[in-house]
Amino acid sequence: MDIKTHAIGSAVAGGAAYALTSSAELAIWILVSGIGIDLDHLIDYKLEYRQKSFSPSHFMETCNASRLEKTRLFLHSYEIIFILGAMAYFTREVWLIGICAGIGQHLLVDQMFNKTLPLTYFLSFRAKNGYHARKIFDYSKESVRQERG
Numbered sequence: 001m002d003i004k005t006h007a008i009g010s011a012v013a014g015g016a017a018y019a020l021t022s023s024a025e026l027a028i029w030i031l032v033s034g035i036g037i038d039l040d041h042l043i044d045y046k047l048e049y050r051q052k053s054f055s056p057s058h059f060m061e062t063c064n065a066s067r068l069e070k071t072r073l074f075l076h077s078y079e080i081i082f083i084l085g086a087m088a089y090f091t092r093e094v095w096l097i098g099i100c101a102g103i104g105q106h107l108l109v110d111q112m113f114n115k116t117l118p119l120t121y122f123l124s125f126r127a128k129n130g131y132h133a134r135k136i137f138d139y140s141k142e143s144v145r146q147e148r149g
Contacts, residue, residue, distance in 0.1 A: 001110055002064060003038060010034025013105045017098070029098020034106045040075040044068055066115065066139075070131040076107060077123040115139055 010031045018027035041063050048068050049058075062068060081104055088096035107121050115137045119125040129135040 001113055003035070006038060006106055006109065007035055009105060009109050010102060013101065017101065023094060025094050026098045026101075029095050030102040030105070033099040033102030035102075037075045037103050037106050040073045043074065044070065044072050047072070066133065066137065068133055071133045071136060072126065072131050073121075074123065075103070076110065076121050078107065078121050079123050081107070 010033075013034060014027035014031040017030050018024060042059070045059050045062060045068065046054075048070060049062070081100055084096055084100050084103075087093075088100050110116065111121060114120075117136065117138050120136050120138075126136050
């Protein structure tokens with residue numbers, strides 16, 4: 001998914017949360033975390049392309065075309081949601097609830113529309129597979145899309 005789609009999705013989720021709870025704090029945390037989670041793409045990019053200069057256009061092109069050989073995506077993790085969700089349950093902290101909701105809606109959209117396997121967004125699954133993109137994403141969906149035109 002591209003950043004624009006995640007920004008729209010996060011704004012809708014934050015707006016819905018505000019409409020239901022009247023909590024601007026909750027809405028902001030959903031918006032910020034739903035978009036901010038994608039910062040981990042920068043880490044993967046910098047680990048693979050170790051050049052000193054950074055090109056935003058090359059970064060976006062590389063990520064959108066799924067050209068990274070290894071995909072760590074430390075923040076794209078159901079384990080993080082489980083841990084933060086447990087913390088939010090026991091503390092009732094609005095910021096934790098918002099972060100869980102923001103990351104959760106982001107991963108839901110990614111799981112539905114990216115070339116994923118059922119376990120792709122489990123960090124433990126990615127680690128077990130050496131973070132190799134070809135092992136943790138379903139590239140057969142790409143060929144199916146091209147055949148359907």
